[in-house]
Amino acid sequence: MHTSFSTTKFAALMALASVVAGTNLPDGCARTAVVQSGNTCDDISAAYNVSTYQLAAVNGDMINVGCTNLYPGETLCLGIKDQDCDTTHVVVKGETCYSVAGAAGISVTTLLDNNPNLNTICTNMYTGEVLCTSSHVYVSITYT
Ligand SMILES: *[C@@H]1O[C@H](CO)[C@@H](O)[C@H](O)[C@H]1NC(C)=O
Numbered sequence: 001m002h003t004s005f006s007t008t009k010f011a012a013l014m015a016l017a018s019v020v021a022g023t024n025l026p027d028g029c030a031r032t033a034v035v036q037s038g039n040t041c042d043d044i045s046a047a048y049n050v051s052t053y054q055l056a057a058v059n060g061d062m063i064n065v066g067c068t069n070l071y072p073g074e075t076l077c078l079g080i081k082d083q084d085c086d087t088t089h090v091v092v093k094g095e096t097c098y099s100v101a102g103a104a105g106i107s108v109t110t111l112l113d114n115n116p117n118l119n120t121i122c123t124n125m126y127t128g129e130v131l132c133t134s135s136h137v138y139v140s141i142t143y144t
Contacts (some may be wrong), residue, residue, distance in 0.1 A: 026058060029077040030069045030084045041067035044091075045130035049086040050078045052130045053117040053139075083139070085114055085132035097122035104133035 023103055025032065033048050041063060045055050054061055058077050058128055063069065068077075070073065079086065089100055097118065101111040112118055114132035125131075 025075065025077045026060070026080060028081040028114060029058075029079075030081040031078045033073050033078055035070045035074040035076060036073055037072040039070060039072075041070065042128050042130060044076065044078075045088070046090045046128075048078050049088045050130065051085060051088055051115060051132040053115050054079060054085060054132065055130075056117075085134050085136075085138040087132065087134040088130050089133045091125055091127055091129045093127045095125070097125060099135065100125075100131060104135075106133060106135045110137060112134060114139050 031048070033044055035044065041055055045052050046048070055076065055078065056067070058080060062074075063078070069075060078084070087104075089104060091100065097108050097111055101108045104111070108122075111131065111133065112120065112122075114134060114137055118131075
């Protein structure tokens with residue numbers, strides 16, 4: 001179901017991730033990367049096959065909304081064990097959710113499930129964004 005999920009689901013996951021990230025790295029961190037000088041979040045996402053959404057969600061409040069607070073030498077967690085999507089696609093100009101999902105052989109529903117920062121009509125997808133394109137749904141949100 002994809003009614004009005006993006007803001008609520010994202011906020012819930014961010015809150016959860018911040019709690020988990022109380023220590024330096026979240027519990028169950030499956031892989032890490034060290035920030036290099038000049039890196040953006042999307043550079044790191046593209047280099048390590050981690051979605052833009054997952055990188056932000058896993059690192060909770062260590063990464064601010066615009067991702068302007070990274071610093072060289074900082075260790076980021078890239079994914080949590082069993083919730084770690086490493087099948088990704090970097091969006092190029094002109095792509096849509098339909099074309100990305102089609103190329104990956106998955107449904108738009110699965111694409112949206114794994115990338116809950118996208119709105120349901122995908123108008124906020126941007127060039128350089130890294131999307132999880134796995135056929136397995138990794139992002140689970142509890143509806144309350
Ligand atoms: C990212 O995924 C591509 C395509 O599957 C693969 O060739 C590459 O080795 C992966 N890179 C990393 C760092 O896992």
